[in-house]
Amino acid sequence: MSAPLPDAVVPGPVLVIGCGLIGTSVALALRDLDVPVHLRDASASHLEIAASVGAGSPDPVESPALVVVAVPPAAVVETVRSALAEFPQAVVTDVASVKGSICAEVTDPRFVGGHPMAGKERSGPMAASGLLFEGRAWAVVPTEGTDPDAVALVERVATSVGAVVRRMDAASHDRAVALVSHVPHLVSSLTAGLLTEAPTDDLALAGQGLRDVIRIAGSDRGLWVDIIGSNAGQVGDILDDLAARLDDLRAAVRAGDGSVAEHLDRGRDGVSRVPGKHGEQPTALGVVFVSIDDTPGELSRLFSDIGAAGVNIEDMRIDHELGRLVGVVEVVVQAAAADVLHTALIERGWAAFR
Amino acid sequence: MSAPLPDAVVPGPVLVIGCGLIGTSVALALRDLDVPVHLRDASASHLEIAASVGAGSPDPVESPALVVVAVPPAAVVETVRSALAEFPQAVVTDVASVKGSICAEVTDPRFVGGHPMAGKERSGPMAASGLLFEGRAWAVVPTEGTDPDAVALVERVATSVGAVVRRMDAASHDRAVALVSHVPHLVSSLTAGLLTEAPTDDLALAGQGLRDVIRIAGSDRGLWVDIIGSNAGQVGDILDDLAARLDDLRAAVRAGDGSVAEHLDRGRDGVSRVPGKHGEQPTALGVVFVSIDDTPGELSRLFSDIGAAGVNIEDMRIDHELGRLVGVVEVVVQAAAADVLHTALIERGWAAFR
Structure with missing residues (x-):
């Protein structure tokens, strides 16, 4: 293997631990950039599939420049700590959806929390793609003690695979994802849940509006239980706010008063604040x-x-x-x-x- | 004007009262089928625009076979009654989103309640199109005393303009639209309303999931205030149910117990019950x-x-x-x-x- 060029994305091989959708996709994207990638997974079949789709080598690596920990949320802290100990020269990053506890529990300057805002309804290495991060946000979450060079490396990797870096602190990140992702997911599930006992004929009137509101409620449940569980505080606070607004709206609907209009107006204001194709302009x-x-x-x-x-x-x-x-x-x-x-x-x- | 053929959609001219999006679109769709259409609107400019886009004649009509009342919800009952009195031979239908009070207050056998499930983010006659009803459900809501020939005429018109007829009683209709349309709209507004005070940086992490959930919250508010107001009972009942589920979910999130998974599962079940491209199969x-x-x-x-x-x-x-x-x-x-x-x-x- 030739020595990396000075302007290489990563100054050495990358080890991806956890060959699910995100880990395998990071690996594939880096392979597309000619970065040497090694893979590790507790599941031999996941590892084999990821290697067979060209995501990297299943062989051990001696001294990776970067370790990407892409294991399930509950295993992240332990896996990050092990990686920091096993590879004392490596920068270590993770891709978990919630950052507060990880960034509090791992204070090593070589650890940089990360969260690519990418996903698909299918999961696992077979669903992976090197294009998954194209145009998506990738939150990078350093702490005060994080080495600036480590942050720069992770941001370079995120940018190289097509993502848009958003640097933020852990508390802001977790509040933000609770608001723009976790609570909307739960709202979608609750709304879809209302349909379970409805007569089939009633559902024949369903249109695109309903389908849009409940679409994300159709996605993989196991992952979401973990995500909500690890961000319970922020999610709980926003759900409390939502419940108060719902109580106010229920009273307004029953009373037929003007607050219904205020809730609708507030919704329009909220929509107009979301950047992107349906919001900003x-x-x-x-x-x-x-x-x-x-x-x-x-x-x-x-x-x-x-x-x-x-x-x-x-x-x-x-x-x-x-x-x-x-x-x-x-x-x-x-x-x-x-x-x-x-x-x-x-x-x-x-x-x-x- | 030649005599209508025996298999004509309507056995005589149609009068459309109310030249907004829906009324003008019905008129355009019927004009495309060579049905003679006359138009009436309290607003001279709406009437002129509708006539100028080819929706029909603004001249009075002596004896329409069908009157389509497409005025704002609050004016429907009065307008339907006037039309029944003014045209004693005509079948009269309406297009209002809520059917309970109209069908209770107007018991004439020549009146058939109707509700095409079509809409657009833009309103008014300029936004109208004869293609608006293509593939959409059109609820037809007769009462016990409704003349079956009148029902058949309205169903023939709905089918002719491309819609799929769903015949149901008023209470079922109003419960169904509360569930599949009105409550999802309010949920979308509440969720979008949570974003109004969030820091701009937080919103940078917004993805397609959030955009889908809040999309319908961006639509015209005036119409929705009327719709919710006229279906307050059914909407209120479902919001009560939603509030109880939200309370349960909040407690589950705080407690970190298994009920979070149950809510997510119930949501998936609900999604799978919705017919159409994202649901049935x-x-x-x-x-x-x-x-x-x-x-x-x-x-x-x-x-x-x-x-x-x-x-x-x-x-x-x-x-x-x-x-x-x-x-x-x-x-x-x-x-x-x-x-x-x-x-x-x-x-x-x-x-x-x-």
């Missing part, structure tokens, strides 16, 4: 609806015509019955381009509307 | 992820290649930063086709993964 986007039928190649022809109109697609949504490609495609574009696109599609014979 | 769908960059025409080329692989797209999602078309496209297909598509895209040079 809500007025800057426009939607063109296009009716399609189930002729093969119809979508391909549509996107070809959109390309020919010189318009970039920001987002899209297909609304149709399962198994039948007939319905309406919502094409989301910059607001200034919506009229142009609408006209161009009409001219090309599409049933398009705004 | 969750295991029958597969996802192929494709990494794209911002080269113009990239999406067009992708969909052309998907078409060439002979695979039908069930749904898709684009995840990328606003204004930059770089990121990952999730292509949802029948599970059996996912491997075929994955292989075909790899062969064509795409960075695709499963």
Whole structure:
């Protein structure tokens, strides 16, 4: 193996401990950058699968420059401590969803807490991809005593695999993920849970709004039990706040008074604060609806015509019955381009509307 | 005007009262079927816009076969009553989101309650489209005394404009929409409302899960205040149930006990009960992820290649930063086709993964 170039992502091999979705994906992404990667997993089959998809070598490594601990939340502290002891020259990072207890319990200057905001509904090494972190946030959570060079290394790795680094302290991180991830997940589960006893006919009226609200409630439960458990304080505080607001809303609904409108307004304000395609610039986007039928190649022809109109697609949504490609495609574009696109599609014979 | 054919959708002209999004869209859809449509609206500008987009004639009509009342919820009962009196031969239907009070207060055999489950984030006649009802449910809500011929006419109209008729009684309808629409909307608003006071940095970690949960909280508030107000009983009952579950969940989170898992399981059960692309057959769908960059025409080329692989797209999602078309496209297909598509895209040079 040749010596690493001075501008290499990592100045030596990387050891990934834990070959689940995230660990294997980090390994694959680093392999794509020609970083030597070694793998370790308590499960021989996980290890074998990860190695067989090209994530790295299952052989032991003597002196890794970086150890990425991607084991289940409950095992992170112990695994990080062992890695720090086993590899006294290595920087060690983790990928757990909650950072408070880990960063409090491990104060070694070579440890840098991390949390890539990436996931999929499937889990395990077979679901892994080196592209998983493309465009995602990656929280990097140093403490006061963390070595700045160690932080720089972890941030370089995160950036190299396509993520956007967000440096923050552990308490801020855990409060933030409780608010933007853990509580919304529980809310989604509670709302979906209301449907379990409903007559089937009632559910026939379900539309896209409901499907959006409950989508994340369909994901893997085991991981979420761990996540909620390890962030119980922050999650509990926000759930208390939510319960108080719900009580106020219930009273307002029963009384038919103006507070219902206030809750709806507060929701709109909240939506407008979320950065990204549905939030930051809500007025800057426009939607063109296009009716399609189930002729093969119809979508391909549509996107070809959109390309020919010189318009970039920001987002899209297909609304149709399962198994039948007939319905309406919502094409989301910059607001200034919506009229142009609408006209161009009409001219090309599409049933398009705004 | 020629006499209507025996198999015409409606045996005479239709009067649409209320030229908002829904009324104007019904009118446009009927005009597309060559049904003569007349329009009426208290707002001269709404009426003029609706007429100018081709939704029908603003001139009075002597004897409509059908009157579609599409006025704001608070004005429905009065407008339906006036229409029944003014046109003693006509069938009268409405499109209001809540049916209990209307169907209790108007017992004329010529009145048939209706509720097309269609909407858009924009409102008003400019946002209308004859394609709005394509593939959507349209609840038809007769009472015991309703003339079966009147019900048949309204169901024929709903089907003709592309909707799927769901016949139900008023109480079932209102309970169903409270459960699948009104309460999820309020939950979405409450969750988004939690974000109003959060530090901006915290929101930088927001991902697609949060955006899905809060999306509908971004919609028009005025209409929703009316809808919630007119279904306060059913909505209040479900919110009480939700509050009890939330209390239980809060206690479970604080105690760190197994009930958190039970709530998550109940949520998964609920998701699996919802018909449609994300619910009915969750295991029958597969996802192929494709990494794209911002080269113009990239999406067009992708969909052309998907078409060439002979695979039908069930749904898709684009995840990328606003204004930059770089990121990952999730292509949802029948599970059996996912491997075929994955292989075909790899062969064509795409960075695709499963």
